């Protein structure tokens with residue numbers, strides 16, 4: 048999860064990294080109150096998750112209330128790389144003497160976090176790497192060792208920092224490294240790290256991304272709200288049920304697969320035989336009876352679905368449990384769509400028996416291709432029956 052600047056700064060602040068005084072607001076009225084509290088001049092910063100905000104005009108300054116109201120109105124009417132501005136950070140305007148860069152990101156080549164610092168702050172790190180490569184100082188971090196203050200000092204000395212400011216910057220860097228690991232960050236960046244006119248060192252910007260897999264255990268981000276940007280109501284419903292379902296927006300064959308690879312192979316096979324997949328759904332490794340039933344309900348609701356292909360393997364999952372889930376939905380909804388199940392693995396005999404008792408065609412030992420062909424035949428039969436030619 049990418050954090051907004053003001054959220055990243057909250058985390059910095061908790062980690063002992065000095066940040067400018069500021070408040071995140073959503074309305075002009077709240078902005079006025081925040082600025083009164085802080086005192087003019089203020090910086091008015093759009094909060095968006097995409098980069099390059101300053102260059103795109105997403106940062107304004109206001110010396111009085113009139114300018115503030117104008118700045119807020121300007122930002123609110125803006126879209127930055129397609130992202131509407133809803134949150135605005137009002138901050139004390141710093142009197143900036145110098146700008147530095149410090150950041151940590153993952154180095155995929157070494158499979159280690161990479162710490163980088165530079166006296167060329169304020170510009171994109173990619174640009175520093177390109178235009179001032181000799182002014183970018185790097186060090187890999189050992190995730191199993193505590194960072195040491197002398198390492199931070201050694202690295203920052205190369206940027207030309209000295210005396211009190213060198214020590215302040217090293218403390219900030221030390222805290223940045225510690226919070227990088229504590230928050231399971233993928234990226235943690237301060238750009239610019241600022242020395243103000245009174246000689247204080249502080250983080251004027253934040254860019255933090257946290258590993259999604261770790262979010263559940265990071266208390267500090269629990270309150271950070273995100274609008275879900277899911278426009279497909281079935282996708283939203285599936286997500287709330289813990290199911291990874293993607294609607295294709297068209298198609299006549301619904302799909303439930305045990306594993307993403309099997310799902311993609313199933314979609315290819317459906318297409319190869321003239322069907323059109325209506326969705327992708329990977330049941331995952333925790334397919335209980337309830338989850339299987341939830342998945343089938345969502346797929347059956349997908350507009351245009353005339354047939355459902357359920358292609359499962361009982362490795363971690365139990366075929367009996369999954370079959371019970373399918374049988375439950377058959378009893379409950381008595382779907383008119385054709386359904387074919389290919390399923391084998393752990394507890395397959397019990398699973399098959401349950402499906403047979405509901406007259407669901409099963410491919411026990413055959414291939415995905417055979418299952419798709421059978422489903423298409425079933426769909427054809429149903430179509431003919433529905434039109435009254437056969438009974």
Ligand code: GDP
Nearest residue numbers: 090099100101102140141143169238239251252
């Ligand atoms: P970004 O463009 O999204 O990276 O936004 P930043 O927060 O890094 O701001 C971009 C630039 O705006 C900084 O490098 C500064 O030069 C300038 N800036 C931001 N905040 C202040 C401030 O408080 N005072 C002054 N004078 N300049 C600022």
Ligand code: MN
Nearest residue numbers: 169238239252
């Ligand atoms: Mn920045």
